[in-house]
Amino acid sequence: MVCISSLRALVLRAAAGASRRRGSRVLCGRAVDACVTPRTRGHGWRGFRAVAGARTKMMLDSSDSDPASAVGQLQLQRRAAAAGAQPQDGGAGGYASGGWQREDGKLKCGYSSFRGKRATMEDFYDVKLTEVDGQPVSLFGVFDGHGGSRAAEYLKEHLFENLMKHPKFLTDTKLAISETYQKTDSDFLESESNAFRDDGSTASTAVLVGGHLYVANVGDSRAVISKAGKAMALSVDHKPNRTDERKRIENAGGVVIWAGTWRVGGVLAMSRAFGNRLLKPFVVAEPEIQEELVDGDLESLVLASDGLWDAVENEEAVSLAKTEDVPESAARKLTEIAYSRGSADNITCIVVQFQHDKTGG
Template sequence: MVCNSCLKSVIVQTGQIGTILTRKRVHLQSTVRTLYAGGAGLTFLWNREFRTSAKMMVDSGAAASQGPVVHKFPEKDDAGYVSGGWKSEDGRLSCGYSSFRGKRATMEDCYDIKTSKINGQTVCLFGIFDGHGGSRAAEYLKQHLFEKLMKHPQFMTDTKLAISETYQQTDADFLDSERDTYRDDGSTASTAVLVGNHLYVANVGDSRTIISKAGKAIPLSEDHKPNRSDERKRIESAGGVVMWAGTWRVGGVLAMSRAFGNRMLKQFVVAEPEIQVILNRQRDK
């Protein structure tokens, strides 16, 4: 089975805890050994060994010191299918990612992975951006979201606040950058930010994040859909309407209730993230 649009997944493992970010529904087997993403014929081996590796420095962007050395699993690009990954030198953190374009003419989705040291503390950032109506919003998020987040003055002291404010400011900045165009690109964002032993998972839209803990799959995000009772109430209170057009849509147009971009529906389609915070005690051991 091949999905009609684009599929993107990022898989992160730290100790016995694994986190999966994906733009499609993920089924996690009880053995926590094999991951199937969206029924698209794509399989990941959870405990994969990075036998062919190379030393590299991961670009951390501005406002961050030189990042830690990691082992990188060589990226492969076979007929539009891209996959790769890396793990930290101490072996406590590993990451795998994949991407391929489905039946659409162009790729509208992006992902971003960064790791660095800030004030002596290692931070890792993982994100999936599922574009719609074009790729510009997703590309803007890849280029700017994590860079802006790491520059936030309270990123290390109040990470949850920094994520919320950065999401919404980045949305405003993207709309401002597109003010002279006739485009109306939009994008979801599902991100995981690891600061010390705290994992911050933020979501805007209908991309999903799942954590595997002790063999149990636990969802860390809830889709922002127009027919979700709280979302529908928010949209209607702002003067919008939720209509059925093959599925529930904001104004009969957009099938999600939160997103970056989407200028024409911005009054109703916000970029305020829902954030979950998970404490990973095993990183203290």
């Protein structure tokens, strides 16, 4: 996604120049979204990993090898044989896809992930359909790595697990998402403290709890829904030249420089991401969160990395998602369209369809 070569030297030069120009402004004026709790060493839920205990009953996730063991209301039927066993780089062909539907037929999801023209695969995805304290919960995430795959892989392995163990996951889902994003970022940086690398990753996630859909975004992956026949973006790409983002970065002592495109410190072409230790505190993992009521107007959801959005418009994506009966087919077609139009990035897409008129599997 971005070039990280000479990162340390560029950041140090940018930071030094910003420090000379701004002086005491380095430590003041950090803008924080209204729904975000500022990052501290403790969020008031320290040790939340042990809180959940038996709260969470996992029915299916994208790494399960035996989804047939799912039982009860959320028993799932697999659309693609052996899809969950495929590696996330798609194996030798660089391609992976699969999909599932809920037994009652009211929720279907499919994914497609393609290495494309890149030599390596830095995209990851996660799909979990589960129960927490008897409440049906569905979680979908696309993680687009840069400077390496480790940050994106870490998010796949830990972000949703951490979120479901947050003590306020069901009662204050927005707060739980915000705190979990930031703590998972801190955990990743700590886990990589001895590594001579500076991986980063976006995260575009959708969490369905009861009749509420929560979409959280960090970076330039994107979530778009179809509502009453119209495309509606539920995230705004975090670009350094966004007026509010540029102000936040400069208030924190950073600089936004044109280097082929607008970049934080002349290095990173997005203003929020997980990881990127050398660009903290200018590049943050504080999510922007949108909430939507799941009613008869909500038809579909498309989550994708920027490898898709670089070549496909929002309206086109949700239109195709609505016309395909099988969401896996929609996801595959979207990745193929983006690739055929010249997308040079990894391409990962998750399509979720809401079937409000279904009463049985």
